[in-house]
Amino acid sequence: MDASARATAVGLLAPVLWGMSVGICRGIAEDFGRGPGFTVMYAAACLLLLFIFGRPHLRAFSLKYLLLGVGAANVCAICFIFSLSMAEDATQTMQVGMVNYLWPCLTIVFAVLFNGERARWWIVPGVLLSLLGVMVVLGGEDGFNPMHVATNWMKNPWSYTIALVGAVLWAGYGSMTRAWSGGHNPVVIIFFNDMLIFGLIWMLTPTPPVEWMHPGWLGVFLGAAATGLGYGVWTYGMQYGNMTLLGIGSYFTPVLSCVFASIYIGSDLSATFWQGVALVVLGSLVCWTSVRKTKPVESKGESLNLHHKH
Numbered sequence: 001m002d003a004s005a006r007a008t009a010v011g012l013l014a015p016v017l018w019g020m021s022v023g024i025c026r027g028i029a030e031d032f033g034r035g036p037g038f039t040v041m042y043a044a045a046c047l048l049l050l051f052i053f054g055r056p057h058l059r060a061f062s063l064k065y066l067l068l069g070v071g072a073a074n075v076c077a078i079c080f081i082f083s084l085s086m087a088e089d090a091t092q093t094m095q096v097g098m099v100n101y102l103w104p105c106l107t108i109v110f111a112v113l114f115n116g117e118r119a120r121w122w123i124v125p126g127v128l129l130s131l132l133g134v135m136v137v138l139g140g141e142d143g144f145n146p147m148h149v150a151t152n153w154m155k156n157p158w159s160y161t162i163a164l165v166g167a168v169l170w171a172g173y174g175s176m177t178r179a180w181s182g183g184h185n186p187v188v189i190i191f192f193n194d195m196l197i198f199g200l201i202w203m204l205t206p207t208p209p210v211e212w213m214h215p216g217w218l219g220v221f222l223g224a225a226a227t228g229l230g231y232g233v234w235t236y237g238m239q240y241g242n243m244t245l246l247g248i249g250s251y252f253t254p255v256l257s258c259v260f261a262s263i264y265i266g267s268d269l270s271a272t273f274w275q276g277v278a279l280v281v282l283g284s285l286v287c288w289t290s291v292r293k294t295k296p297v298e299s300k301g302e303s304l305n306l307h308h309k310h
Helices: 003-011 013-019 021-032 036-053 063-085 090-100 103-114 123-138 146-155 157-180 187-204 217-240 243-250 253-264 271-290
Strands: none
Touching: 003 013, 003 217, 003 243, 013 021, 013 217, 013 243, 013 253, 021 036, 021 063, 021 090, 021 217, 021 253, 036 187, 036 217, 063 090, 063 157, 063 187, 090 123, 090 157, 090 253, 090 271, 103 123, 103 157, 103 271, 123 146, 123 271, 146 157, 187 217, 217 243, 243 271, 253 271
């Protein structure tokens, strides 16, 4: 196996690691609430990323990017955790997760709208396929039924709405990163800020005493490894591997997320749910193929249009 193939294989571990995040984060929220578990998770992930990437240089980033771009990523993390922790059961957790996975097609749409990318006409049916997939997921056993989608959404409107806001914010972060990052990787800063934010939530929110011997801490460190190592192997793959194969692989994260969640949190996923997942993935891939290839603005070989999350 040559160096490029090896880097591609390493990079393809990232979607597997990110696919664990929905189930793991739901488990952390159930075991520790929104404060202690996520503070420790982001702290451990931040240390891991410091080891991989080294200390970031704040002066390399513009103030506009630190406030708006990095800020969007941090608010997105809050939306992701709160939307999952507010879900009422395992099935609703997975539905919220699929709303969050609208971000791949939204990232491409934002790149076309705000970053000067050119797309072919089939970006429109690609977006519609992803939206249809989410509606099939939200429709439950009945699949695409607008009335049932609305009814299910209103059962827990904050959870679904926050997840949608998070997807939009992550797409916005990708767009701002491409335009304003100057080719520098902000991931250590993002995770450090996330640690501070959830530490503040821990301080300000009444929580029971932390059980430091609780077996759930294993899930916390699994979450840190999944997120931190995910970024590490992804960046390595994008630096030295096949970016096209990695891009295609990243869009199967929703499928891997569902497989892992069905094991980790015992979510019983119906055939209709899987049909919706397939439509979301297909729509994202259609959007991706619609973009005309232009010379990328990248950091150390990292394609910022494919910059992944959770």
